[in-house]
Every structure is written in C-alpha cells, then in structure tokens.
Amino acid sequence: MAITPHAQSDAEAGRTALRDVRVFDGRELSPPRTVVIDGGVIGTDASGARVVEAGGAVLLPGLIDAHIHLYDRDSLRRLRDHGVTTGLDMATWSLELLASLRGIPGLTDIRSAGTAALGPGGQHAKFPGVPADAIVLDPEQARRFVDTRVAEGSDYLKIVAEAPGQGGPDQSVLDALTAAAHAHGRKVVVHATNTDAYSMARAAGADLITHAPLDRPLSAEEAAAVAAEGRVVIPTLTMMEGVAAATGRSFAAATGSVAALHRAGVPILAGTDANSQPGVPFQVAHGESLHHELELLVAAGLSTLDALRAATVLPARHFGLDDRGAIEPGLRADLVLVDGDPLADIRATRAVRTVWCGGVEHSPT
Ligand SMILES: [Zn+2]
Structure with a gap:
C-alpha cells in the first residue's frame, strides 16, 4: 500500500513504544524489550512514539x-x-x-x-x-x-x-x-x-x-x-x-x-x-x-x-487468522499487558493492566 504524507503523519500520531516489557513469544518470556504499536499494527520504528514505561510487566498477544x-x-x-x-x-x-x-x-x-x-x-x-x-x-x-x-x-x-x-x-x-x-x-x-x-x-x-x-x-x-x-x-x-x-x-x-x-x-x-x-x-x-x-x-x-x-x-x-495470535511486526496490535508471570501462575492473566484492540488502547478501571 502506498503511504501518502497524510497517512504517514497519522501513523506517527498513533505510535506508542511499550518500554521494558517481557514478551510472550509463544514459547517463553523474552528479556525486557520495547514493542512498538504503529497505528493498528505492531511496528518496528519507535521514532516519535509516545513512550509507556511498563516496568517489566508481561505483554501477551x-x-x-x-x-x-x-x-x-x-x-x-x-x-x-x-x-x-x-x-x-x-x-x-x-x-x-x-x-x-x-x-x-x-x-x-x-x-x-x-x-x-x-x-x-x-x-x-x-x-x-x-x-x-x-x-x-x-x-x-x-x-x-x-x-x-x-x-x-x-x-x-x-x-x-x-x-x-x-x-x-x-x-x-x-x-x-x-x-x-x-x-x-x-x-x-x-x-x-x-x-x-x-x-x-x-x-x-x-x-x-x-x-x-x-x-x-x-x-x-x-x-x-x-x-x-x-x-x-x-x-x-x-x-x-x-x-x-x-x-x-x-x-x-x-x-x-x-x-x-x-x-x-x-x-x-x-x-x-x-x-x-x-x-x-x-x-x-x-x-x-x-x-x-x-x-x-x-x-x-x-x-x-x-x-x-x-x-x-x-x-x-x-481459524486461519494469520494477522494475529503472536507479537510480531506487521501483525494486528492486539495486545494485553498483565502484571505477574502467567507461565509461573496462570492466574496472572487476570491482572489486566492495559488492552489494545487493533492498536486502540484501553485501561480497564
Ligand atoms: Zn455455544
């Protein structure tokens, strides 16, 4: 898809860098790293992004x-x-x-x-x-x-x-x-x-x-x-x-x-x-x-x-949903940030801090 200057500035406006997250990659938790949300998808370029400090919380698809x-x-x-x-x-x-x-x-x-x-x-x-x-x-x-x-x-x-x-x-x-x-x-x-x-x-x-x-x-x-x-x-x-x-x-x-x-x-x-x-x-x-x-x-x-x-x-x-189910560049920014480690204790998935649906952020109160 061609990116017009207008679309590009919109994408930058919607860019978020989640810093210090441990990412569930389908096998294990990564060491603390940064994940970029770029509009509706997972991105790679953190320039101009709003930074969210996650403090070592776990990021799940x-x-x-x-x-x-x-x-x-x-x-x-x-x-x-x-x-x-x-x-x-x-x-x-x-x-x-x-x-x-x-x-x-x-x-x-x-x-x-x-x-x-x-x-x-x-x-x-x-x-x-x-x-x-x-x-x-x-x-x-x-x-x-x-x-x-x-x-x-x-x-x-x-x-x-x-x-x-x-x-x-x-x-x-x-x-x-x-x-x-x-x-x-x-x-x-x-x-x-x-x-x-x-x-x-x-x-x-x-x-x-x-x-x-x-x-x-x-x-x-x-x-x-x-x-x-x-x-x-x-x-x-x-x-x-x-x-x-x-x-x-x-x-x-x-x-x-x-x-x-x-x-x-x-x-x-x-x-x-x-x-x-x-x-x-x-x-x-x-x-x-x-x-x-x-x-x-x-x-x-x-x-x-x-x-x-x-x-x-x-x-x-x-179900053939090729655009989700993992945290990788280009996939939908469908993400859940949780406190605690669900690999150590599955009940940790309940501690939802923030959810992104197609890049739209929501923090349950
Ligand atoms: Zn049923």
Missing part, C-alpha cells in the same frame, strides 16, 4: 476466546476489558446484530458462524428466537443451509450434534453439511457433549469439535484417533463445569477427555461458551470466563505454556 455467543456491544466491552481481543461466535441468530458488531474500532474483533444447524428435536431447537431454517432435516436441505450461510458471510459452519435418538441432525445430514461447507472452503465446528455425538462429528469429518463429553472420558485409543484425524477440540470446560453441576453429570468425564486428547497431541483451544441466553443450563460471563477456562485447562493437565497457546497462537492458526 490479545487473547482469543474460541467459543462465544453475542448479544450486544456490552458483550464486546466485557471481552475487551478482560483482554479478549478476538471472539469466535458459535451461533448468533440475528444477521443485523452480527453486522452491527463486526469491525468496531477499539472493541473485540469477531468472527461468526451466524445461524447454527440444528436437528428437529434437540434442546437448542427450543431456544427462543431460533429461525426456522436452522432446523435441517435432510441432505438436500443441508446443502441449501450451507449456501445460505456462505451468502450471509458466515466465517465457518457450526452444527449441533446430539447422540442418536436425542433429536439432533442424523448422520447423513451431518455428512452433507460438512461436505458442503468444505466445498465452500469453510471449516466445520461441531457441538458434541457426549461420546456418541463425538463419534458422529468424527464420522462427518468435523474440523473442530466443541465441548467435552459428560458421559465418560474419551479413551486413550479414541483420543489417539482424534489426533490422527487432524481434528482440533474446543472443550469449553467452563460450560461443562456449569452443566455438570446443574444436571448431576460428570465434570470429571470432561476433564478426563481433555487430558486424554492433550496427551494424544490434539490441539486444544480455549473457549468458554460465554452466553446470556435464556433457557440454557448455564450462563457464562463474557471475558472473565476465559481466565477461568485457562485455569481449568491447567487443572486438566495442560502446562501454563499450552494454556496460553490455547488462547493465542493455536486459535489463530486453526
């Missing part, structure tokens, strides 16, 4: 919550205030709402599945506000469903699978939805909260499976197969913990599955299922919940390093 739902601008503000600079929406019914929440300067940046595909009888089909075309009954309807979502601008496809007999889409519909999404170059995220639904998601060719089984932990053999198939899991332990407590099912099954998947080498992404949906078993607060999720992932057996990667570099990689 902006956190990514890989499973949220959206309601209003306040959901974005709460995400941002807790250092979540990217939110991956896994079903929002109103296109007008979604359009109004995309690309707002200084707030959390979103991607969305738009309308999720449901079977005729599952719990999700009974949520208020679910549009009729979310219910997919046969393979032909599945292809139309995907065509419509692609035309609407869905970034990926979301399908809610249920165990056989539980009212979800049958296997032929899951297969057709997945094949059609792949033909359009879209990734497929399948909701599965039990091992039978996990099996259906795998048979359909899901790229990502979200939630963790509450009936029993996945075996080492099953986890190894998920790894060999190249699938990615967003376990949403925060949601599974809440659902298990509300319904008397086993949270240990969920954490046991995460441990098995992680040991098998399956990429695990941090996602919370943040929602304020009436009628769901458990509501999850936007923003704060991601820090709880990181703590639950560590309790389930991830290292603090793997937990941080689960909320930064890995979701960026697996």
